[in-house]
Amino acid sequence: MTRLLNPPEAEPATSQPAPGAAIELDDVRKVYLMGNERVNALAGVTLRIPRAGYWAIMGPSGSGKSTMLNLLGCLDRPTSGRYLLAGQDVSRLDDDQLSGIRLQKLGFVFQSFNLIAQLSVQENIELPLQYLGWEPGRAKDRAAELASLVGLADRLNHRPRELSGGQQQRVAIARSLANDPEVILADEPTGNLDSVTSRQIMELLTRLHGEGKTIILVTHERDIAAYSRTQLHMKDGLVDSIEGEQ
Amino acid sequence: MYTGRLIRNIRMGIKTLLLHKLRSALTMLGVVFGVGSVIAMLSVGEGASQQALEQIRKLGSTNILIHSTRPTDEQTDGQRRRISIFGLHYDDDLRIRESFPDVLRTVPVKQIPMEGRLGSRSLDLRIVATTSDWFDLVPRRIIAGRTLNASDDDQRRNVVVLTEHGARRLLATASTVGETIRLGGNAFRVVGIIRNEEAVGGAQIPDSRIDAYIPLEVGKERFGDIILRRSAGQTERELVELHSIIVEVRSVDAVERTAEAIERMLSTWHPRGDYEMNVPLALLRQAEEQQRIWNWTLGSVAGISLLVGGIGIMNIMLASVTERTREIGIRRAIGARKRQIVAQFLIETVVLAALGGLIGILLGPLLAVVIREFSGIPTIVPAYAVILSVGISMVVGIVFGLYPAARAANLDPIQALRHE
Ligand SMILES: Nc1ncnc2c1ncn2[C@@H]1O[C@H](COP(=O)(O)OP(=O)(O)OP(=O)(O)O)[C@@H](O)[C@H]1O
Ligand SMILES: [Mg+2]
Numbered sequence: 321m322t323r324l325l326n327p328p329e330a331e332p333a334t335s336q337p338a339p340g341a342a343i344e345l346d347d348v349r350k351v352y353l354m355g356n357e358r359v360n361a362l363a364g365v366t367l368r369i370p371r372a373g374y375w376a377i378m379g380p381s382g383s384g385k386s387t388m389l390n391l392l393g394c395l396d397r398p399t400s401g402r403y404l405l406a407g408q409d410v411s412r413l414d415d416d417q418l419s420g421i422r423l424q425k426l427g428f429v430f431q432s433f434n435l436i437a438q439l440s441v442q443e444n445i446e447l448p449l450q451y452l453g454w455e456p457g458r459a460k461d462r463a464a465e466l467a468s469l470v471g472l473a474d475r476l477n478h479r480p481r482e483l484s485g486g487q488q489q490r491v492a493i494a495r496s497l498a499n500d501p502e503v504i505l506a507d508e509p510t511g512n513l514d515s516v517t518s519r520q521i522m523e524l525l526t527r528l529h530g531e532g533k534t535i536i537l538v539t540h541e542r543d544i545a546a547y548s549r550t551q552l553h554m555k556d557g558l559v560d561s562i563e564g565e566q
Numbered sequence: 567m568y569t570g571r572l573i574r575n576i577r578m579g580i581k582t583l584l585l586h587k588l589r590s591a592l593t594m595l596g597v598v599f600g601v602g603s604v605i606a607m608l609s610v611g612e613g614a615s616q617q618a619l620e621q622i623r624k625l626g627s628t629n630i631l632i633h634s635t636r637p638t639d640e641q642t643d644g645q646r647r648r649i650s651i652f653g654l655h656y657d658d659d660l661r662i663r664e665s666f667p668d669v670l671r672t673v674p675v676k677q678i679p680m681e682g683r684l685g686s687r688s689l690d691l692r693i694v695a696t697t698s699d700w701f702d703l704v705p706r707r708i709i710a711g712r713t714l715n716a717s718d719d720d721q722r723r724n725v726v727v728l729t730e731h732g733a734r735r736l737l738a739t740a741s742t743v744g745e746t747i748r749l750g751g752n753a754f755r756v757v758g759i760i761r762n763e764e765a766v767g768g769a770q771i772p773d774s775r776i777d778a779y780i781p782l783e784v785g786k787e788r789f790g791d792i793i794l795r796r797s798a799g800q801t802e803r804e805l806v807e808l809h810s811i812i813v814e815v816r817s818v819d820a821v822e823r824t825a826e827a828i829e830r831m832l833s834t835w836h837p838r839g840d841y842e843m844n845v846p847l848a849l850l851r852q853a854e855e856q857q858r859i860w861n862w863t864l865g866s867v868a869g870i871s872l873l874v875g876g877i878g879i880m881n882i883m884l885a886s887v888t889e890r891t892r893e894i895g896i897r898r899a900i901g902a903r904k905r906q907i908v909a910q911f912l913i914e915t916v917v918l919a920a921l922g923g924l925i926g927i928l929l930g931p932l933l934a935v936v937i938r939e940f941s942g943i944p945t946i947v948p949a950y951a952v953i954l955s956v957g958i959s960m961v962v963g964i965v966f967g968l969y970p971a972a973r974a975a976n977l978d979p980i981q982a983l984r985h986e
Contacts, residue, residue, distance in 0.1 A: 395899060395979050416903050423901025434896045434983065438585050448900050453571065499901075 340407060342503055342534040343369040343392060348401035348411075350387050350557075361387040362398070363557035369536065369550075371502075373565070374529040376545035377538045379554035385538045386507055388554065392536060393426055393505045394418045406502050423451055427496030429506035429537075433488040435480040441467060441491050442476040448498045466494040470524060486517030493524060504528065506537040510544055522547040579913040590918060593882040596875025597922030597962060598929060601955040603871050605930025607864035608951035610937060613944035615857035622850045626703055630813040630825045631844040632658075632832070634806055638839075649792070652840040653806040661835075662813055662828055668820035673699045674782055675810035678789050682778065683748040684736045691732060691777040693749065695785025701760075703812050711743035711758030718757075718781045724788075725781065726754040731762045732777025752788050754780060821847045869958075875922065876962040883915050883970035894974050895982025904975040911974050915967025916960060923959025927952055 350362040361384045369375055377385045390396045391403065394410055397418070403411040410421055428434075435444045442463045449459035467473050470490035472483075480488050489509060496504050506525070510518035526547050529535050537548065545551050550564040583590040634653025659674040675696045682691040694700075701713040709730060718725050726747060733742065738756070746753050762776070793804045813828065815821045825845045832841060887894070894907060902910075930952070934945040 390980050393899070395983075416905075419898070419901050419903040421901075422899065426901075428899050430983065434892065434899075436893050436896060438582060447897070450571075450574070451897075451901050451906065455570075456574070495900075 340371065341368045341404070342371045342373060342406060343367070344404040346402040348391065348398045348403060350391060350396070351399045360557045362391070364401070365559055367559060369534065371534055372529070372532050373534050373536070374526070374549040375536045375552055376548035376550070377536065377552045377554060378540070378545055379560065383554040384557040385554055389505055389507050389536065389538050392503070393428060394421045423448060423499060425502040427499065427501035427504040429489070429492050429496050429504065429509045431508040431511040433480070433485070433492045433512070435488055435491055437480055440477050440479060441472060441483070444480065444491055445495045445498055447495060452499060462498065466497055469497070470494045484517070485513050486520055489513065489521050490524065493521070497528070503534040503536060506535070508538055508540070510539070510541070518544065575909060575913050576917060579910070579917045582914060583918060589882065593879055594918050594922035594925070596878035597872065597919050597959050598926045600868070600872030600875035601923045601926025601959050602929035602933050604865065604868040604955045604958065605927065605947060605951045606933035606937060607868040608861065609931070609934035609945040609947045610943055611857065611861040611864050612946040612948045612951070613938070614860070615853070616946055617944050618853045618857070619850060622846050622853055626814070627847045627850055628815045628818055628821055629703060629846055630815060630821065630828065631846070632811045632813065632828070633842050633844070634809050635840055635842050649803040649805055651805040652838065654808040654811055654841055656807050658832065658835065659808060659811050661831065662811060665831065666824055666827055668816045668824045670814045670816055671699055672814070673697055673703055673812040674808045675700065675812065676782060676785050676807070677809040678785055679793060679795070680750045680789065682736065684738055684742070684745070687736060689735055691749070692775060693778045693780060693785070694776050695780050695782045697782050700779070700812070703814055707761040709759040709761055711756070713758055713760060714779055714781055719783055722781065722783050722787065724752060724754045724784060725757045727758045727760060727779040728756060729760055729762045729776055729778065731775065733759050735777060749780070750789060818847060821845060872958060872962060876919070876966040879915055879918055879963065880966035880970060883911060883967060884973065887911065887970050887974040891977060891982045891985040894977050895979050895985065898979035899983060907975040908971040911971035912964065912967045915970070916963035919959045919963025923956055926955060926959065930955070
């Protein structure tokens with residue numbers, strides 16, 4: 321298996337593994353206003369996730385897991401508190417800047433795969449590269465490499481609906497890797513998959529972790545969480561407990 | 567680099583539109599017909615204007631036409647006079663020619679209804695007695711022979727120029743030139759046949775239903791100034807010296823000024839108002855103004871259909887944004903900026919509108935031809951109409967695409983991802 325996570329131009333940056341945290345949260349709160357009611361989706365989270373961490377976020381429904389992941393993924397801004405992503409404070413950036421951060425540093429994997437239906441596998445994988453302004457030929461090569469990394473080299477021209485759920489999720493993982501992100505965020509990546517396929521997906525993520533990626537996933541299932549190195553339990557918008565490596 | 571991305575976006579947009587071929591085609595139809603009707607309407611306007619202007623120009627834009635009219639008091643006073651005396655005088659002609667520096671020359675015109683004979687055929691003819699200058703001021707196509715010339719005037723020759731109309735009535739042909747016809751008992755030699763011009767609304771052309779021309783002096787001498795008119799069994803006598811005077815003015819700039827001065831002068835000599843003036847230039851101006859209004863009206867009506875087309879596009883794009891909420895969320899999560907989402911949707915609408923516009927540009931002239939064939943209205947496709955509609959369809963795409971695109975871009979990525 322070839323190592324494909326570092327695109328050529330990114331090599332110098334990643335060849336010197338910088339110490340320190342991938343993610344640091346300092347008393348991060350997220351308050352939703354529902355009419356007159358305030359919902360403390362995150363009620364003050366302080367947290368440090370090191371580089372190359374492999375974390376699973378767990379907890380009952382409504383405990384704030386998705387809210388946390390959205391914040392970590394720069395899809396949202398905290399109501400208060402500070403968020404450092406790879407040392408950069410991203411808690412007060414504007415929408416364009418957050419888009420830039422997502423484009424450069426983050427990869428997303430969703431429960432419902434979220435591939436664009438009218439695009440082929442290759443085009444879906446290329447999507448971040450398009451926004452990064454990659455030249456089409458290079459983007460195509462990289463998409464092919466990533467497809468073979470997730471074992472779908474022969475499906476490049478297929479549409480998402482022609483693939484099984486597990487295959488679609490592998491395409492989504494390939495896409496999340498295209499920009500060689502600092503952190504891969506996955507919200508219940510196996511939530512829509514059967515146990516065999518779930519295992520394949522988790523093995524793939526585990527392999528990526530083995531190659532140095534920081535991976536944070538949300539899951540309800542213990543056996544999925546068991547693949548990770550650290551388990552973070554949430555309750556009522558707060559960190560309840562952390563087990564495993566830190 | 568930037569254009570490369572733009573091309574990719576356009577290709578992407580086309581691809582997306584092709585996913586829903588029927589829907590895209592139907593959406594486009596609004597712009598197709600909008601642009602098509604803008605072009606067709608402007609072509610109708612342009613055609614009509616060219617026709618009207620051309621006809622008015624034929625009257626000569628440096629000419630002023632003065633006609634004798636029967637004064638209104640005479641018609642309404644009820645009592646039947648033995649003879650009606652009205653209209654322009656020989657002296658009016660002289661005065662106009664002599665008193666105004668900008669008047670180059672005048673052409674006096676006298677109308678004489680007279681019996682004409684060619685061989686055994688006899689007909690009532692409308693004859694115009696005028697000078698040779700008439701044919702310079704109001705050029706007519708010669709079918710055979712020649713028109714009147716200066717020596718015909720000077721030497722008072724008994725010559726006649728037939729119009730095609732008159733010639734046809736006399737059953738004469740081009741070979742009639744050189745033959746003799748009899749007008750009220752006098753022999754006239756036919757020297758030429760010319761073509762009549764049709765009358766244009768408002769401006770009466772002196773020869774629209776004239777049969778023959780003879781030299782003015784000859785007409786005066788042979789037939790005098792009194793005309794017998796027979797109507798409803800009664801015979802009425804009219805004394806009219808001149809029926810029209812055509813005034814040629816030095817330049818277009820002097821026309822209106824001179825017309826006013828002539829009007830002032832004539833009104834003192836003709837307090838009964840037994841004359842009327844036509845200024846082709848004023849008619850031209852008026853026609854141009856009318857045309858402008860007409861063009862605006864047609865253009866606006868067509869513009870409204872384009873607007874409706876634009877609204878159709880907006881409607882579909884809004885539906886498309888809703889339908890593709892998830893896709894927008896995905897793109898935003900991956901790192902697309904708002905303005906990239908705006909660009910994506912805007913490109914789709916502009917492509918739709920531009921393509922619709924392009925087809926409309928092909929359809930418009932076709933429509934113009936169909937209108938011409940079925941209604942006989944002349945149509946001319948003006949270049950500006952084509953350029954205008956290209957521009958308009960692009961603007962329609964941008965204007966009506968902007969709101970749906972902005973709506974797409976302003977979706978909250980988290981909500982968008984959760985959609986459905
Ligand atoms: N956009 C929103 N507006 C208002 N309240 C919200 C919003 N998003 C989340 N919440 C509230 O915030 C709290 C945390 O929600 P969140 O989605 O993070 O839970 P979760 O841990 O992901 O739950 P699940 O396991 O069911 O996915 C819930 O009480 C939820 O109702
Ligand atoms: Mg959730």
